[in-house]
Amino acid sequence: MKTAEIKRRFLEHFEKLGHTVVPSAPLPFDDPNLLFINAGMVQFVPYLSGQQTPPWERAVSVQKCIRTLDIEEVGKTSRHVTFFQMNGNFSFGDYFKAGAIEYAWSLLTGPIEDGGLGLDPNRLWATTFENDDPNLPNDDEATELWRRYLPAERIQRRGIDDNFWSMSIAGPCGPCSEIFYDRGPQYGVDGGPIVDEDRFVEIWNLVFMQFDGDRGHKEPGFQVLGELPNKNIDTGMGLERVASILQGVDNLYEIDEVFPVIERAAELSRRTYGWHHEDNVRFRIVADHVRSALMLMGDGVTPGNEGRGYVLRRLIRRAVRSMRLLGVDGPTMPELLPVSMNSMKGAYPELEADFARISKIAYAEEDAFAQTLVKGTEILDIAVSNAKQAGHTRLGGDEAFQLHDTYGFPIDLTLEMASEQGLSVDEDGFRTLMAEQRRRAKADAAAKKGQHADTTVYRGALERFGETEWLAYDQLRTESQVQLLIGDSGEVPEVGEGQVAEVVLSRTPFYAESGGQSADGGTITWDGGRAEVIDVQRPITGLVAHQVRVLEGALRSSSTIEATVDEQWRLGACQAHSATHIIHAALRQHLGPTALQRGSYNRPGFLRLDFGWNSSLNEEELHLLEATSNDALRQDLPVTASTMPLAAAKEMGALALFGERYPDLVRVVEIDGPWSRELCGGTHVESTSQIGTMVLTSEGSVSAGSRRVEMVTGREGFGYLARERDLVHQLSEMLKTPRDDLPGRVQDIVERLRAAEKELERLKVGRLLSSAPELAAAAKDVAGVAYVGHRAPDGASAGDVRKLVLDVRGRLGSERPAVVAVVGSANGKPSCVVAVNDRARELGFSANDLVKVAAGVLGGSGGGKDDIAQGGGVDASNADAALTALEQGVVQRAGR
Structure with missing residues (x-):
C-alpha cells in the first residue's frame, strides 16, 4: 500500500x-x-x-x-x-x-x-x-x-x-x-x-x-x-x-516515498545498495536529506547561515558530500531532487507546481558548495604539506575544525583526503572544539530566549485576567488598568523610577511587533508618573506585554493609566508597511509571480523586503521598480482592510506567505483591489499618497534564490533625497563642474588616477629592478654557494619580488651554484620568492624546500618548483629572521 x-x-x-x-x-x-x-x-x-x-x-x-x-x-x-x-x-x-x-x-x-x-x-x-x-x-x-x-x-x-x-x-x-x-x-x-x-x-x-x-x-x-x-x-x-x-x-528508507532516490543514487555511483555498510549509510543520508530539503524548500525555507536556513544548507551539503563519498563528483541535485519530487507529489501535489522555484534554489546551493569544496581542498593540501614538512603523522584537531567552521568543509572529507596522503586526523581534538562551539551556541540561545521563555507567567495572567483588549487598528490613546507587572524575578507589585519592566494592561492601543512590523512607541502616564514604551510583544496568543522604562514616579499593579501611542511613530510605521505591499506588488508585476516575499521588516521610515529571485537586478529594473512604486503613490490608491474566512481570502487571490500559520478568520489588506491583495495583520495608511515617497536604497543577495531590497519612506525618504542633493552640490562646487557634467568629470579624474598609478608602478618596478646588478655583485659565498638574501623596500608586491629574483639569478650565471631569496611586503603582508640555478639543483638544492623555511618564519606557507618557488605569511616584521633562517637552510643542505 x-x-x-x-x-x-x-x-x-x-x-x-x-x-x-x-x-x-x-x-x-x-x-x-x-x-x-x-x-x-x-x-x-x-x-x-x-x-x-x-x-x-x-x-x-x-x-x-x-x-x-x-x-x-x-x-x-x-x-x-x-x-x-x-x-x-x-x-x-x-x-x-x-x-x-x-x-x-x-x-x-x-x-x-x-x-x-x-x-x-x-x-x-x-x-x-x-x-x-x-x-x-x-x-x-x-x-x-x-x-x-x-x-x-x-x-x-x-x-x-x-x-x-x-x-x-x-x-x-x-x-x-x-x-x-x-x-x-x-x-x-x-x-x-x-x-x-x-x-x-x-x-x-x-x-x-x-x-x-x-x-x-x-x-x-x-x-x-x-x-x-x-x-x-x-x-x-x-x-x-x-x-x-x-x-x-525492512526500514523507513525502503518505502515508496524514499527508496527511488536510493535507486537513482546507486545508478549514478555504480554501487549496490545493501552490500556495504558504509555505502548503505551514505545512500540513506542522501535519500533522507534530499527529501527533507525538498519539503523545507517547498514550505519556503531558503539556504542560509543561521537558523532554519542553516539547517537546510547543512542537509543539502551532507547529501552532496555523501554522493561524493560514493564516487559521484558531478552535480547530483538535478538528478536526485526530481526523483524525490515525483515520489512525494502524490501526497503533496503543490511540490510539482512549485518545482521550478524549488529546484533553482537547490541547484544554486550545490554549485556554491562545489566552490567551497575547491577552496577547502586547497587549504587542506597546504595543511597536509606543512604537517609532512614538520614530520607529523596527523593533522591537528584545530586545523580540521577551522576547515569545518570557516570553510564549511565536512570532517568526513577531511578524514578521507588526509588518509589518502598518509595522515590521520586528531578527531578527539576536533570533537572537543565542536562541543565547545555547541556549548557557546546553547548558552547564547538561552540568554536570548529571555527569563520568561516558558510562558508560565503569561499563561497565569491570561487565566486570571483574560485576553488583552487590543485597539491598535482604531485608537491611539485609551484609558486602561495595569493587570500585571513583571520584573527580573517574576511578578512584582510596583516598578520604581529608572527601572525597566513588562506591563500587561487590560486594554491597549499599542501595536505588538508581528508580521515584520516593529512595535509602536509611546508613553504610559498615571497620576504622578510617566513611563516610555520600549517594546510591545505577544508572548502568548491573546496577551499583549509592554516593556517600559519608568521615567517619573512609581508604577503599581492595578493602577489606572492612560496609554498613548506616538502619533508620528505610528504614521511612519503605517507608511513603511503599506510601502512594503507596494514594492511587493511592483516586483511581481515586473519580474513575474515567482518574485514572492520571503520575509520583511518595516519600521517608521524604513522597509526591507526579501523575495524569491536568482539573479541581481540591473539598473533599469531598479529604476522601473522605484517608478512603479511612486506612481502608485501619485495615483492616491485606496488602502482597505477586511476580515473574512481564510478559504474566501485564498479564493479571491489574497497572497499568503510561505511558512506563516493563519487562523480560520484572516485580515485582507487591499491596495486598489486586486493590484495588491495580501493577508496582513499590520497597520496601514488610508490611501497611498499618505506615504509621501519611496526611495530604493539597496538591492542584494540574501542567500541562494533570495534577494533583498531596502527603501526609505515618508519624511525619511525626503531626508535621504535632500542628503543626496547636498552631496551632489558639494561635488559640483568642489570640482567646479555643472551637476549634469559630474559623471563625465568624475570618470575623467578616475581614468587619470589609474594612469598615474600605472606610471608609479612602472617607476617603482624599474627602481627595484635597477638594484639587481648591485645585488648580484654583492653575492656572498655560503658553504660554496653564491647566496643573495635581500629585503625589498616596503610596497614591493609578490610579482615585483619575483621579477627581481629572476633578474639577479640570471646575472649570477651558471658556473657556480647560486641561491637567490628576496622578501617583500605590500599592504602589511609579506611575500618571499626563492630561486636556484641549474648548478645548485644538481647539488640537491630545491627552491620549493627553501621557501617553506622562510614562509614558516613569516607565519605562512609556500611552495612551487625546484627552480623557483613562492610563499607568504602574516608577519612582515619577521622578514630579516626569515632570510636568516633561509641562509641557515642553505648551509645545512650544502653540508649533506
Whole structure:
C-alpha cells in the first residue's frame, strides 16, 4: 500500500468518525523555541494546554515534521530520519480512552476493502502505564480497555520513562498507551516490546491527557496537582513506520516515498545498495536529506547561515558530500531532487507546481558548495604539506575544525583526503572544539530566549485576567488598568523610577511587533508618573506585554493609566508597511509571480523586503521598480482592510506567505483591489499618497534564490533625497563642474588616477629592478654557494619580488651554484620568492624546500618548483629572521 494511500485512509477513517480534517501546518513554525514543527500535536498546543478554545471537539491531521537533533545518526540506524509525517487524531474534551483505543484498533485491523489497513490483529501488542509512585496512579483503565481486543499476555506495563507524557513544563500531562507490531522472529527474540523493540516496532502512541502537572514529568520533584476538568486525546501514528510494514520492507528508507532516490543514487555511483555498510549509510543520508530539503524548500525555507536556513544548507551539503563519498563528483541535485519530487507529489501535489522555484534554489546551493569544496581542498593540501614538512603523522584537531567552521568543509572529507596522503586526523581534538562551539551556541540561545521563555507567567495572567483588549487598528490613546507587572524575578507589585519592566494592561492601543512590523512607541502616564514604551510583544496568543522604562514616579499593579501611542511613530510605521505591499506588488508585476516575499521588516521610515529571485537586478529594473512604486503613490490608491474566512481570502487571490500559520478568520489588506491583495495583520495608511515617497536604497543577495531590497519612506525618504542633493552640490562646487557634467568629470579624474598609478608602478618596478646588478655583485659565498638574501623596500608586491629574483639569478650565471631569496611586503603582508640555478639543483638544492623555511618564519606557507618557488605569511616584521633562517637552510643542505 502506497504511503499516500495510507495517509488518505487515515484521514477518511477519522473524518467518518466526526473529526475535522486540519491541514498540516508549514514546517517553519512561529515559535521562538522551535525552528520547525517536530511533532504532530504542535499546532494544537494552544487547545491542548487550555490557552485557546478549540474550534472543534475532534480533529485529525497528517503533520509534516522535521527533527535535526540526531542528524549525525541518520542512516546509521533504520529509525533516525530528519523529515517524517505524523498521523494524529485529537479529542478536546470529547471522547477519551475508550474511544481512542477503539478508533485506533478499527483502523489498524479493519479490512482493506472497507477502508482499513488490514494488519493481522495477532501481531499487535499494547503497553500501558504502571508506576510505583503513589502520586501517579497506574493506568488500569487503559489495561482493561485493551483486554477487549488483546489477550493479557500481549498487554505489557511500563513505567514513567516510556508510558507517560508532558510538555516538559507545568500543565497538562498523562499516561500513554503505545501500540506495537511484531515483525517476526527474523527481526529478534520473542517477548514483546519490553524485550526487543527492533522486532516489536512502535507504530502508534495514544496520549491520555488527564492530569495537571506542576512541572515536566522528567524533572525532579514532579507532582500531579489533580485531574483536568476537560480531558484530551492526542495520538501520533508514524506514517513511514506503518508504510514500511504494509509495504513489506525492512526500514523507513525502503518505502515508496524514499527508496527511488536510493535507486537513482546507486545508478549514478555504480554501487549496490545493501552490500556495504558504509555505502548503505551514505545512500540513506542522501535519500533522507534530499527529501527533507525538498519539503523545507517547498514550505519556503531558503539556504542560509543561521537558523532554519542553516539547517537546510547543512542537509543539502551532507547529501552532496555523501554522493561524493560514493564516487559521484558531478552535480547530483538535478538528478536526485526530481526523483524525490515525483515520489512525494502524490501526497503533496503543490511540490510539482512549485518545482521550478524549488529546484533553482537547490541547484544554486550545490554549485556554491562545489566552490567551497575547491577552496577547502586547497587549504587542506597546504595543511597536509606543512604537517609532512614538520614530520607529523596527523593533522591537528584545530586545523580540521577551522576547515569545518570557516570553510564549511565536512570532517568526513577531511578524514578521507588526509588518509589518502598518509595522515590521520586528531578527531578527539576536533570533537572537543565542536562541543565547545555547541556549548557557546546553547548558552547564547538561552540568554536570548529571555527569563520568561516558558510562558508560565503569561499563561497565569491570561487565566486570571483574560485576553488583552487590543485597539491598535482604531485608537491611539485609551484609558486602561495595569493587570500585571513583571520584573527580573517574576511578578512584582510596583516598578520604581529608572527601572525597566513588562506591563500587561487590560486594554491597549499599542501595536505588538508581528508580521515584520516593529512595535509602536509611546508613553504610559498615571497620576504622578510617566513611563516610555520600549517594546510591545505577544508572548502568548491573546496577551499583549509592554516593556517600559519608568521615567517619573512609581508604577503599581492595578493602577489606572492612560496609554498613548506616538502619533508620528505610528504614521511612519503605517507608511513603511503599506510601502512594503507596494514594492511587493511592483516586483511581481515586473519580474513575474515567482518574485514572492520571503520575509520583511518595516519600521517608521524604513522597509526591507526579501523575495524569491536568482539573479541581481540591473539598473533599469531598479529604476522601473522605484517608478512603479511612486506612481502608485501619485495615483492616491485606496488602502482597505477586511476580515473574512481564510478559504474566501485564498479564493479571491489574497497572497499568503510561505511558512506563516493563519487562523480560520484572516485580515485582507487591499491596495486598489486586486493590484495588491495580501493577508496582513499590520497597520496601514488610508490611501497611498499618505506615504509621501519611496526611495530604493539597496538591492542584494540574501542567500541562494533570495534577494533583498531596502527603501526609505515618508519624511525619511525626503531626508535621504535632500542628503543626496547636498552631496551632489558639494561635488559640483568642489570640482567646479555643472551637476549634469559630474559623471563625465568624475570618470575623467578616475581614468587619470589609474594612469598615474600605472606610471608609479612602472617607476617603482624599474627602481627595484635597477638594484639587481648591485645585488648580484654583492653575492656572498655560503658553504660554496653564491647566496643573495635581500629585503625589498616596503610596497614591493609578490610579482615585483619575483621579477627581481629572476633578474639577479640570471646575472649570477651558471658556473657556480647560486641561491637567490628576496622578501617583500605590500599592504602589511609579506611575500618571499626563492630561486636556484641549474648548478645548485644538481647539488640537491630545491627552491620549493627553501621557501617553506622562510614562509614558516613569516607565519605562512609556500611552495612551487625546484627552480623557483613562492610563499607568504602574516608577519612582515619577521622578514630579516626569515632570510636568516633561509641562509641557515642553505648551509645545512650544502653540508649533506
